[in-house]
Amino acid sequence: MLEQVFRDEWGRVLASLVGYLGDFDRAEDAAQEAFAIAARRWPAAGVPANPGAWLVTTARNRAIDRIRRERTLAEKIHLLPPPEPVVDEVDDTVIKDERLELIFTCCHPALPLEGQVALTLRALGGLETAEIARAFLVSEETMKRRLSRAKAKIKATAIPFAVPGARLLPDRLDAVLAVIYLIYNEGYSGRVDLGAEAVRLGRVLAELMPDEPEAHGLLALMTIHHARRRARFSGEDLVLLDDQDRSLWDASQIAAGRAALDRALALGGGGPYVVQATIASLQTRERIDWPRVAEMYQRLADLTGSPVVELNRAVAVAQAGDPAAALRAVDRLDLDEYLYLHSTRGELLQRLGRDAEAQAAYRRALELATSAPERRFLNRRLEKF
Structure with missing residues (x-):
């Protein structure tokens, strides 16, 4: 309590x-x-x-x-x-306003990204320095220096404890959203569940900026993904979406995420976080509408220009029933050093009956794998040939 x-x-x-x-x-x-x-x-x-x-x-x-x-x-x-x-x-209202100011102070563009992340977790998440260090797999001394440098920069450059003016707000809001999402994407490590911390911070931001669709979009995206956390791993092994035990999904969190998404859409949202949240919501339906998912990934690719998003769109195209078109899209991407390009190519080539090429793609992915769960997953794929 x-x-x-x-x-x-x-x-x-x-x-x-x-x-x-x-x-x-x-x-x-x-x-x-x-x-x-x-x-x-x-x-x-x-x-x-x-x-x-x-x-x-x-x-x-x-x-x-x-x-x-x-x-x-x-x-x-x-x-x-x-x-x-x-x-x-x-006055509770004043305190809430000050929390918003603190978020923007922590995420000031004058601070290095690593300082923004650490300071946000320390200030809004209430995490101890040692906890943040363990979560990011660095020493406590290293994290202490990051925090000290960020605080010293705020003091030395007189970074204001204030929400920026309307003209600067979009750029600063983008930084705030990006930092919170970066915290979420660090995943789960040790006692500190960074995913849960990021969702909590996202909820704070959405409450403090109720008219910003991207704030609600980010909250929806993280909440829906977080609802599937127990099913994403079997022990330390990765479990793909198609193979996940849906009884392990948190239905109440999925409903909360969809409510946040509805709020974002009602506000006219169509930015990257809202689109990603829409994709996440579609992927938790009992019957996934893969052509619709592919369409949303195309919209996200148009917004971001990201080849990784194009790779995800290709996966959706394959799931919609056209692995040949998906493979052609993948082969146009300049992502040779990206593990998931090669593992995706392996899957597509295998579906098309081109087993020798599929094995070569999986072996290339294995060369790029850096974690034990990734290596085990890819080795299991190779063992099936």
Whole structure:
């Protein structure tokens, strides 16, 4: 119970404190102290009616006490308004706005991408540095340096704690969406389920920007994919869509994803995330309309110009019943160093009865495979000849 409250409230509390104190490190210290006090008091006294307001007020009081004790920073006391005397006076609406500002601060284009990702997880996800490091398979010291550099860059270049003006919003929103999706695509590792963290961040963004179709599209895309997570692996082995046990899919999450997609479409959405979410939704239907999936991949290819999207369109064309046309499309792509081009070619050639060529394609894919599950999957394909 307490852990869930802390996870739900961390981003809101930190956002309020960063805006109030103007310093990430000082805000984090104050938030951690408030959460520690809550962990001691709440089990006996009970969770307050408004836990977020209680935590914000406690953290502000502790931060002001600490500043007062630091004589070299005494002049800052005069710049700070007095703490709120009543916890219920903290305005939830303001806190939500500040969370949006914090997201845009973390994803400022002046920060390197790795810093944007780490800072977003630290600030909005509430993850410890060690947890983020384990999830991204780097040392804790490396992740600590990334976070430190990002915070120092914010301070040194005076990156504003604010949502950019309307003229800059589309570019900045694209960066925010891309960072959250990148976090999702890191997958699942150790105790930290980055997929779940990204879905949660996507939900925050969609709530804070209710009129942005791409925000709802990204949330829909991640939620629908995440609903299939238990079926995507058998032990450590990959399981393709056709072979997945649909009883393992989370029907409530699929419904939630489709609701988010409906919202995006109602807003007139037709951007890349909305199109990808539409494809994901189609692929969870009892009978998949593969010609429609191929059509949506063509639309996505027109939007992105991505050869990987063209590869996925070719797979849909094959599933719709025309592997020869799919193979012709694949052979036009310049993706020789891409594992999935060769594994797809192997599958298409096998369907067309060209077994010797199929084996050669699978062997080329095996040369490019970097993970044990990929290698096992490809070896099983070769063993069938």
